[in-house]
Amino acid sequence: MVNTLPYTRRRLLTRNAGSARVGFTLIEMLMVIVVIGILAGLLLVAVNSGVRKAKEAQITFELNGLQTAMTSYKQENGQFPPTLCLSSNEDKVNRQQRFMRHLRKRFPRYIVSDYLTVRNNAAAYKKADGSSPLDIDQLDAAEAIVFWLGGFPDNTAQNKLQGFSADPTNPLKLGGSRSEILFEFDPTRLTDVDQDGWWEYVPDGTSSIGDQMPPYVYFDSASYALAPEYPSASPGRQTAVGPNDAPFKLSGVGTEWGGVRPYATDTTVDPMTSIPVHFHQPDTFQLISAGLDAIYGTQQLWRETSNRTGWTEFEEDNLTNFSEGRLGNLAD
Template sequence: MQKRSPKAPSASQHNRSAFTLIELMIVIVIILILIGLLIPAVGAVRLRAQQSQVRSEIANLDTALTSFKTDFGIYPPSYIKLYESGSATWDAHSRGLVRKMWPQFNFALDKDINNDGDVNDVFTLNAGECLVFFLGGVWDVTGKTPNGFSKNPANPFAIATGGTNRRGPYFEFDNSRFTDIDSDTAAEYKDAFPGQQIPYMYFSSYDGRGYRSSELPSIPALGIAMTNVYHQGDPSPSASLGPAYKSKSYQIISAGADGQLGTGGNYDPDKNFPAGRTVESDNITNFSNGSLK
């Protein structure tokens, strides 16, 4: 039986092999280009989803603050001192606020607010800390979960094991997002942006009496140095401050994905922030529909 010799590849087959390699290279280049276009698009979609989550959470905080006001007659303050000792001399600002919220509060009663076994502590609560304390209440006996306030009108700060005979909590906090940026044992609450270090800021207008510049936070180590709440007006440096947003209630501010609050001041949704304030463009608040820009 005669064997057939193998056929040598034709010139056209040689050409076809070379062409296929060029096609493969072209496909690889196209894929790389598409990936380069897709990654920013995916990042933008992810960012919008994160922003939407924070806007939704701020809306839920709004609802919780309204519920608090329904029960206690005023929106929570954004600065207050709480004294455990019944012999303590309360400052007028703090005493007046507690009296409005709890008219039958017994100032002469010793109170172990943090359940540490003594009644010698004084708690100075500011911006983000007031948001957590008044919407969450005192912690339960485990010290891990906000447990609202006792319905005992003389001692609303009494510690309990559960939710029996309590008012609140008014908001369902995610315990993993509590923080303490000033290391004073009073918790603040971070928004849902991954890696966020700056907590929500809460500022009360004291039902229209006005925002207090003394309550604005300044922690240089974290880049926190607000000089104003947000006002309506031209954001250029030479412009005068306009009327405050939410002048009859409060402002809630998230530092956004970049974790930078900025200085605050005038904000106009139709104008860009000037140089030096561009970090504020991604801040999310309760008076804007999305990020500030």
């Protein structure tokens, strides 16, 4: 049959039919926008998760490096160094004696009979600004690992370590040739939060809210049942802290860090009693990072990892040398 429709009308019908095939309705457009929004949200979550995991992996890698350095330290010197912190169940004299015993172990030709001589030797070193001498009694659980692996602060340069004296008869002597530094600390991450002149070492980068990260903390196994919470009860001085005392918060910088003690494995027990406490790394040491939330924890008692006894949510993302990633992994 011959098509009798006018040519113009046939063109309009053909064009309208084609438009119906390639166009989108308003509902279809809204559906596309919703799908794109969902995909973008999923992508953002994946990106943030990837960034977090990368940062945590970087901290874990550095913890492993510090652990390797401390293991080498023991191989060379016969024992792990003391944490250097006071507690309510170890008086100042006992702490000083532990320090002296380790000095004699590491430097057998350093012959001193009293702690005052050691303290005076160390006082030859000044704070970075040259304002006052360093005091060995002010070293804490965050500064100990920097001191034993890196030696004394160098007050002639900002954020620098100078090791110990190469003189075997007086390794604390100022000046002269120096011993090898046992770990390569990034000078941009050496900090002195409590302003006592001794360096702490913080992880690279910033926390999840953009603040400076709290420093790595070191507890040797001999100090587990003695160690007070870090930070200590007095900025710049290590004073008695009981196991049931409220956690201390540093004044000024670090007030939001909470506190941390060595982690137990089986039960949370008041260490002042005779009940044994089983700790992670019972024969070596614990290294602890506060994680990306920049908070160690808020509870003052010993924390047990397998069932989260005494935990808060802040401890889930803590990173250690015994958890292979997040501390929460041990309880999952």
